[in-house]
Amino acid sequence: MRLLTHLLALLALSLFAAQPAAAQSILRDAETEAFLRDISAPLVEAAGLEPENVDVVLVNDPSINAFVAGGQVVYIHSGLIDAADTANEVQGVIAHELGHVTGGHVIRIGEGYQAASRISILSMLAGIGAALAGGGEAAMGIMAAGQQAAMNKFLSFSRTQEASADAAGAQYLSDAGITGKGSLAFFGKLLGEEFRRGIRQDDEAGFYRTHPLSGDRIAKLRETYVVDPAWDTPLNEDWEARFARVKAKLQGYTAKPEATFRDYPESDTSTPALLARAYAYHKEARIERALDAADTLIARSPTDPYFLELKGQVLLESGRADEAIVPLRQASDLTLSEPLIASMLGHALIATEDETHYEEAEQVLRAAVGRDRYNPFAWYQLGVVYAARGDMARARLASAEQQVMSRQYPLALRSAQAAEAQLPYGSPDWLRAQDIAMEARALMEQLCDMKRARCDGRRR
Template sequence: MRPTRSLFAFAAATLASLALAVQPVAAQQILRDAETEALLHDMAEPLIEASELEPGNVEIVLINDPSINAFVAGGQAVYIHAGLLNAAENVGEVQGVIAHELGHITAGHVTRFEERTRQAQGITILSLLLGVGAALAGAGDAAMGALLAGQQAAMGSFLSFNRNQEAATDLAGARYLSGAGISGRGMLTFFNRLRDLEIRRGYSRLDDGGYLRTHPLPGDRIQTLRLLLEEDPAWGNPDDAALQARFVAVQAKLYGYLAEPRRTLQQYPTSDTSTPARYARAYAYHKDAQVEAALAEADALLAGDPDNPYFLELKGQILLESGRPEEALASLRKASEITRNHPLIAGMFGHALIATEDEANHAEAENVLRAAVARDRLNPFAWYQLGVVYAARGDIPRARLASAEQQVMTRRYPEALRSAQAAEAGLPVGSPDWIRAQDVALEARAALERIRDSR
């Protein structure tokens, strides 16, 4: 019986490796920042227009992952790892990646990817049945051979299809760069970097028989694209200097936020007084509980650009998270006003108003937070803060609804269903909030049914 059990385990691992590629992105992996999202939007906008997709329907989502990667996974969303932004040398490289991923969306590759995954799983399941039959008959070697052959067929079919997709999508990305008037130099330099990584890791053209690669060889991609891009009229266009300056600042900001403070201070020493360096150090000092040092960097940034909402947000965040919410209000209020209540900044401002523990601030907090969730319903933190305000004034049904909104976004479906039902029971029948409570309950119930059916 041991061979059979190991075969089941081996097959389960194979099936899981195929299924993981089409799983939804976990909410806790998404990294949200108002400035970074604005930059990614502005970088992608001309490419989206060139691809003839509707700009309002395409999302660029940042994932908190240090690896160099980007992907699409259902709908019209491009997911970019923080590691890719850290590795990129200029804004053109990131735009080249975005253009490539938009090609996957326009070609409908996610749907076709899922179809091929199901086909590959079907081949593997058949080999599993044959292998188990052989194992039960006592032919352990034949069983393993059947399973390995099935796995090889499945992976060969699956990865060959995926390589063809990637090659076609490179060409689509080149068209979108051209249509947007953006030079393809960045796309080529980025692929050159991937090729260098491949060489350093010791891969060769013969590894795994040559076909166990999910992408075409970077060298082949570079050669094909170089011929196309160098002849394009946009090849000689200069990089967007304003976008590049914003990119370098965001790159430093994310480094300071994500890296260990010691590493950040090595990368951006105090001798460097540039804006990106101060930005990175401010977050490093804040993470290291060096409040005054963090505030000094934030104040230096604001001295050079007093109306920059993201510098104001930074100062407000340092003060708020250091237990000084009253002092944070002025900076966060101004940042919210400049950005017209950007949901993430307004959410922090609402939090600061509540954190003062002054009930006189609750009315303003409610207005700010309601404006935040009206613009971005997928903001669990803002919903939580809004629920705190409702509960403080005794409006329990709306506090329950706010909890339901937060819970359904964080996949706590049983709690979301109970909260939504309790909210519905206490809200005026036919009111917008009553209808919304029904919608959230339906969403939670449907999610629970999907989970039950998948078991």
């Protein structure tokens, strides 16, 4: 039974990963999302998928990792961006994860679990038979061997999936005309990390791993990449410049300010350094220094929407909503109402507490959720402006949208029911309120089932 417990734990981990937002925060930034979308698009097309149907999501986690968890979504940890030196390295990771998507590996994990379970059950039956025949020690040996065989079966299945994703990722890079040098470089980083952590690289250690040995993966992929026509393709200069900005912003936002000032000292006047320091200054409430950095960036490129967004964000979060409106409105116009920027503009308009801004705020926020329904912040702000304008039915509906995405299912159910009772019968908003109520009920029942299963597992 100990083996079954281990296997169930592995399966539980895979199911937990399928709901990453439940335990880990998602980092959303307009510039970063546009960058990840652009560098992944040629790989997505090479994989035979539609770029508009595939999302690359950034998870706030310092570990060097990426994963898929069902559907066409690739999750990348912030620690991976921090560890990478080039956009090409990140593309190598995305290509590998797309190999998992096209291979249906998350769905097929159940096959590996079932095969391992069959071995374990058969060994238990054989052990019971030996025990009944009077061979107690033999019975223990048979069951222990069966447990080990079952675990090895499951781990072998996982390693096969990883090798398959490696091969698929290499093919997607090749078909997209993108060099595999970044992929090899990143695997080299992983190998170095394993050495630092004292992880053995011999065959015996590899037998107990969910992934193939990093050294073996590098050797096999090198054979594939060096003969590929795309091997000597130069890096995309635009992508690399954008990566430097994204990486700097990420550090400025997530790292301690002293670490940011160490890596991006005052003597560094490059665009990435100014971005990183602006966020670090903002975190330390050194608002004028943050605004000076933003203004320097805007002077260099007056129509860069992300520089304008930065200035607007610093002003808004410093309690200067009136001043934030102009740069945020410019940024929204330049990006054709990019949802994240538009929702920040809507927030600024509401934060002025000037009723003359409410109509514009409603228009801006409705446009934002129209293009990005999975934006709980925008839904919350839209609920605020509806309530301020006296439209309580739609305020409750907007609250229900925000609450179901924030996993506040009982609140979402109550808000949706209250909205449904007030909205015109049969209207699109009335139907949406019904949908949210049904979704909230189903998710509440799902959570109850999971809790019951955990309790049953502990009792066993």
